[in-house]
Amino acid sequence: MTTPLVEDTSGLKSGQTLLEVDNLIMRYKTKQGYVSAVEDVSFVLHKGEALGLVGESGCGKTSIALSLLRLQADNGEIMGGSIKLGGKDLVPISEEEMRTHRWNDISMVFQGAMNSWNPVYRVGDQIKEALDLHWPTRLSRAEVRERIGELFALVGLPADAQDRYPHEFSGGMRQRAVIAMALSCNPQVIIADEPTTALDVIVQDQILKELKRIQDDLDMSIIYISHDIAVIAEVTDRMAVMYAGKMVEFGDTADIFSAPRHPYAWLLLSSTPSIVGPRRQLAPLEGEPPNLLDPPTGCRFNPRCPFATDQCRVEEPPLADIGGGHMVACWNYEDVPVGITAGGVA
Amino acid sequence: MLRFIGVRLVQMSLLFLVFLTLLFFLLQAQPGDFSRQFLDPNIPAENRDLIAARFGLDQPLWRQYLTYMGNILQGDLGVSFARYPRSVVSVISERLPRTFFLFTFATMLSYYLGFMLGKVLAWRRGGSQEMGITLGGVILYTVFYPWFALVMIWFFAAYLDLVPVNQFLTPIRWREAPFSANTVFASIIWSTLLLTVGLGLSLWASRKPDNLAQQRLIRWGGVGLSFALFLAFWLPSDRRTFATDIAHHAVLPIFTLALVAFAGVMLITRGSMLETLKEDYILTARAKGLAPKTIRDRHAARNALLPVTTSFVLGLAFIIGGGLITETVFSWPGMGELLLVSVQNQDIPVAIGSLAMVGALALIAHIVVDVLYVFLDPRIRYQ
């Protein structure tokens, strides 16, 4: 590729802060009261960085993703905090203004790409829709075709595939096309929500590699969201562990994998088999995530935590830096053993 | 695509044959045969047998059946008892266009309005306005239709005196008319049909060019041209006053039938829209930053249209039944009124002929919708 497909429109260099989320609170209003889906979440995304969000289903990962685009369900409300994109806060701006940022600045690869295509329109036409809306100049039909062809080449699809309907694609092709659509308007940030969950393992791996390559080539910033720790380990630079709407651990992916400091992260890693590491006993994660209508007092993990003390049941631990940018929200993180998993080495 | 239509045509023809067979047995199941029913009971037995033999009533059942099917398929529906010696076919061919006119207009109007309102209702779910309109829709949907039609006649024709009371035309105006009502009516049908085609073509052609100005030019130019031609045909025509008389009589029955059919379409559209709005591609469309109206019309409503189209087939019997009641209540001389009057007069050939024709009408409408569906849903188109 001679010319970079994505120009650095923001004038930011690699490593610079791109997206800054501060104390974000998003709750769903229901008949029974507020469900706190995202509670006090803060993180920073740098240019060219891949950030991972991991946690059980229902822990608020997808809610964060949707909040970033302000696409939470009708009964969801951002009740506090800020989402700064290149210094501009997206929370207070009008819906009309927000629309100009969607896809143009932050685009998304959705969970279950199978259904993210409207079945009655050609794939190309659905990408064209985004281009017509956000591309700085009005593109002619031929220019649009050319642009979509480039994008398809990037994700490994033939250019003429744009004339086909979604149902004519295989699952993997659909997902590739979804990625092409996400790249179409040169967004600064891509949110990939469970990008590979619905695919079979081989295709999963291909798609992840493809995403990683595109990210490196274009110096993209991607937020990966997955319940699958293996995915996060493979593609991200830094990661956050979510539990019940809160961020409980944040740091370099490598650090967290080698030495998780939050009991939940530690148990989560222990419950996942490792292919490369020593054989070990897997420890099941007991209990269920809390009811977010009425979360437990103190630390939200305390009912399931093996290290919980009286303090944990009363006082909520802050997310504190324990050195080297590794942040943990736990009173007793020092009790969490390093190097051994919950099941012990077999 | 062509194969699909072919298969459907064959299926429908088979269904039609089954329907005709059912009609035959319906006739046979009547108490006694024609010779018992319609002849003077004092006629000597041998004479009666002679007459029965002349009409083939002494033949075995299967032979009678074959004769019946053969005749119908050759387009011979017999001779009307009540309008002897007119043939059933000539009676029906006079009535059919009128029913077609009423049915087509009311259907198009009700589907258009029902779809438009239904999609807006679903989009604004939860408001008191939505609740009110939905309730109104349910009332219209379940209202006792003949009564509703009578109330409409009383209100619009007798009380407000906006439209004439019933009938197809005002006889007094036609006394000196140089042409028959059917001729004028035929030109009404053809001109409106051509107008519709013209409008459809211009909308279709306007999507072809690449730039917005050209699109607009073609769209409005085409629409304007179609209307101009329509007016150019009617304004100087000496048939104009007669045509407006027919149109004037047609307004209320069409409106009444459309109003009732509309309610069902609206309720179905609303339900189908609510389902569609939960789909993932709606979230994708929102994430793309599309305007709410674009999402509603281009993405949600376009997909919600599919079940609505399917429901047309199910609603067909409803609309045909409604059309029949409309014709009777409004004294609109179409197929429905013909059917009812012939049943009341025991004019069996006409009754059976009309019922067969109504069945054929339903099947044809079914095929039209099937083909339309194929165009609307690419998933079927390429199978």
Next chain:
Amino acid sequence: MALEQKPGDLQADPLVALEGAEDLPAIELTDPLWRIRLRLLWRNFKKNWGLFAENKIGLVGLFIIGVFALMAIAHPVLMATVWGGDNTEIYDPVIGYDAVVKEFIVVEVVTDPLSEIELIDARFTNINAQVGDIISQPQQPAPPSSKHLLGTDPLGRDVLSQLMFSTRAAFFLGMVAALVTVFIATTVGSMAAFFRGFVDSFLMRLADLILLMPLIPILIVIGGFWTIELWQLGVIIGVLNGFGGVAIVLRSQALAVSVKPFVDAARVAGGSKWHLIFRHVIPNVLPLSFLYMMFGVTEAISLEAVLSFFGLLNVDMSWGLMISVAQAEGYLLRGLDVWWLLFPAGMAVSVLAAAFFLVGRAMDEVVNPRLRQR
């Protein structure tokens, strides 16, 4: 997501589904089986009633049905008491007659039609009438009075009595049609889903055919050729619906049920085909059947009214007939002047049909969890 808690999923076997029942008394496993079954059914009923009651429109429908049911019950009671005895001849809905006599002043030009009558008209009944005379004239139809709360019809019969009497016919017809529909549709749907293959395609093609056939024209022809009684109409509607559209819906439900694990479990445990159909498939299809019963009643009530409106039904008195009489006697275009002839009967048909429809819609939200608004 945590929000997706689905209460009362009827897809599960009602004899097995117990979620959301914690607040109910525990079941003693020593109880006889039928008692356990009964209690489970009761629990299910309570749970579903809770869901149904959330829908205010459904409750309104139920209330209206209740009011009509009261009217149906009240009519024979009234005929035996207030309207009974010597009054039977006046208040009988079919053969009753009461010429309400009213006095008019004969005038040249009528200014108040309620108390004055034109000379020419007066001479129809009283050949010697002069301007200024007061003459008595029988009124048919007569406007509402304390004797006839909804007036009389063109034949001098009490409209209120007719209205209440017809309610019974409407309920009877609705019941017959709905029961026949449910019986046939449940059987046909379950058979088609369970046996698949030839049985399935035959029954479903039949259903397609019936769906396509214009019901009202066919009923008109049948009504013209034969004399049909009310119960026969109920059976005809029930058969056509049962083999038609409702069968298709119930088949797809039965199909969904018959691949559920509990059916497989019963199969593996050695249950015979009939055992599976009657003990597992049909009980799970029934809730949906009851839903279509409601829509069936709506349809039956409207069809009855249409047929008796056209005079094609052999029935003594019904709402459709009341309107038919008013129209035949030429009172239609007087509209509000004779409102008691047109509105009570027309509204009764519409309102009762709407009530059943609304109950059906509310039940739909109970039976189909995906329709619920949360």
